[in-house]
Amino acid sequence: MFDGIQRRVVSLWFPRLASDRVLRRCPVEAPFVLTLKQQNANRIYCLNLAASQQGLHPGMSYADARAFCPDLQSSVAHPEQDQRFLQLLCRWATRYCPWVGLEGEDGLVMDITGSAHLFGGEDVMLADMRSRLMRAGLSVQIGLADTRGAAWALAHYGEGIAQSGQTLAALSGLPVAALRIDEQMSTTLQRLGLRQIGELVQTARAPLNRRFGPALLRRLDQALGDQPEEVSPHIPPPHYAVRMTLPEPIGLLSDVMAGTERLLHQLCSKLKSQEMGARYLCLSLRRVDQGHQQVKLRLARPLRDAPRILPLFERGLSEIDAGFGIDMLRLEATQAERLPVQQISHVSDGGKDKLDDLISRLGTRIGLENILRFLPADSHIPERSFIMAPTAYSEPATGWSNLQPRPISLFPPEPIVGTDVQPPKRFRWRRMYLTTGRATGPERIAPEWWLEDENWRSGLRDYWRVETTQGRRLWLFYTPQNPGWFVQGEFA
Incomplete structure (x- = not known):
């Protein structure tokens, strides 16, 4: 009670929310199911009334469902779209009261305290809800009671109205699963002979607390109104x-x-x-x-x-x-x-902002995904030591971990003549005759044995930095296991 007005809560349950959402656009009269891959199998996620009448149920293997119902029609489920649709229904429900929240993945909860008289009473309000939802192609079960737990129980197991102050009488004949407890606890209570909420109320609380913990009694007290349970309104994300x-x-x-x-x-x-x-x-x-x-x-x-x-x-x-x-x-x-607020320093410049603006301008012409930057990768193999990522969706690396210099240009290995372990004094590369002026090395790099790479089947490589008298600065390597010299890169 608050301000002399008895609190009243409505629970809306959409048992076939996902399938109803899809069938609103493409109606079918035949059995229809939505499937989702679960536990390495394609299983039924949601189904329409015609499919339920054929004996199908959620969680059933789709292959078994096709065997039971050869004319079954199906589509792939999209739970994220179902949640967006439920949020739209939450916004629609605010026409009846301002206090509307989400109830799980397929329901709404509404605190209609002080709002029912605007529609001519509770019966008229619920009838209007049901009529509008049915015209929209949605199946719904509605419960109304003094508490959130009781309204949920009536929507899922009784579908009716509990008169003000008559919560216990309305819930006594409902199964214990209506208290929003897990399936294992519900099965254990039924094995003990406690199948209905009325029987649970008459049982001593101390043994129940020792056996099942405080969760069972908390749910019972919330349903009966002995413990408070608030209805938190759904706050939609900000719309910019x-x-x-x-x-x-x-x-x-x-x-x-x-x-x-x-x-x-x-x-x-x-x-x-x-x-x-x-x-x-x-x-x-x-x-x-x-x-x-x-x-x-x-x-x-x-x-x-x-x-x-x-x-x-x-x-x-x-x-x-x-x-x-x-x-x-x-x-x-x-x-x-x-984009949190950041401290601005008097010594900072706008260089980064100018670069971001330049990238945005170029991105409007060629696409942001086509403007790339190099980032270091965790590999000592030269061609695997970097990755290319879109500049707009990555941050520049603070430093590269390579201790040895790497060429500015890297290309697939190109063979040259030579079998000695020292760089050849004179060699021909790309139709040019070059003479070695100075050579620095070797730097031995071993292949990553845990990865299959055709280019590294020759085994170890000894890399040399070679400066030619003609001015070209090349990156050569020698393969000891299969003697041969190759050029793989060029320094600036």
């Missing part, structure tokens, strides 16, 4: 988007840039309040003839600095066809990343 509707259409590039600048300042203020930075930006422009155009911007680093972002839009906006004019602009950060 701003919009401007113009009283008169515009078409000049300068006007569009001015509108974009105003939107950028609003968006960056919102991002700054959440300590976030925009990574992908999408500017949508609506023309007076209802045509839509978009300018997308991908940034090399998360940003919330409007003066730095605005010039990056200029190239895309210059290609926009304004037609008879643009009357609406909408700017959205389609992807945002954490």
Whole structure:
């Protein structure tokens, strides 16, 4: 009780949420299941009513299901899309009350205290919920009680309304599994002869506590209202988007840039309040003839600095066809990343910021994924000692661990004439006759025996840095097990 009003909680359970979501777009009358790979087998994740009537159930092997039901239709499950759909339902449910939260992966919980009279009473409210959800193609079971636990139990096992103050009477005939306990505990209670909640209430609490611990009694007290259980409303993630509707259409590039600048300042203020930075930006422009155009911007680093972002839009906006004019602009950060506040030093320069802006400008032309940087890799094999990663999605390495210098240019080994263990004094490479002026080495590198590599089947390599009298500085190696000389790189 609070402020003289009895608390009332509604539980909505969608037993076929995933399949209903898919069938809303592509309805079928035949048995239908969604499958998901679990325990190295393709198993049923969710199914429609027709499939349930054929004896199929969640967790069943899909191969066995096809044997039971030859005309079974199926699709691959996407649990992440189901969760997004459930969040949309959570937002829809706020039309009945402001206090709506998620209940597991397939349900909602609503605190409708003080809201039912706005719809003509609890019965009318629940009937309206059921009617709207059924018209949307969703199967639902609804429970209403004084507590969250009792409402959940009624939705899953009784589907009804527990009158105010009659919680125990409404739950007495329900199975003990309705207390939201695990399956093993429920099975053990049934073996002890405690099959219904009413029988559990009449049992001494001390033996139950010793046998099952405090979890069982806590769930029982929460369902009966002896222990409080709050309904936490679902807080949707922040949406970073701003919009401007113009009283008169515009078409000049300068006007569009001015509108974009105003939107950028609003968006960056919102991002700054959440300590976030925009990574992908999408500017949508609506023309007076209802045509839509978009300018997308991908940034090399998360940003919330409007003066730095605005010039990056200029190239895309210059290609926009304004037609008879643009009357609406909408700017959205389609992807945002954490960007905490950092201490600014008086000795720091803007070199890194300028490099990031340059990468962003180049990325709008050739794509951020095509701008690469070298990063060190954990291998002593020359061709495996580095990797190439997109510059926009990686940080530069602080240092390379190689103790010996490496050539600026590395290529597949090219054979030259020579069998002696010392670098040849004169050799021919790429149609050039070169003379060895100075040689430094050898540096012996052994193959990584745990990896299969055709290029290193010749065994050990002795590497030499050779400076020729013609000015070429080459990286040569000698293979002792199969005598031969090769050129693999060239120094600057």
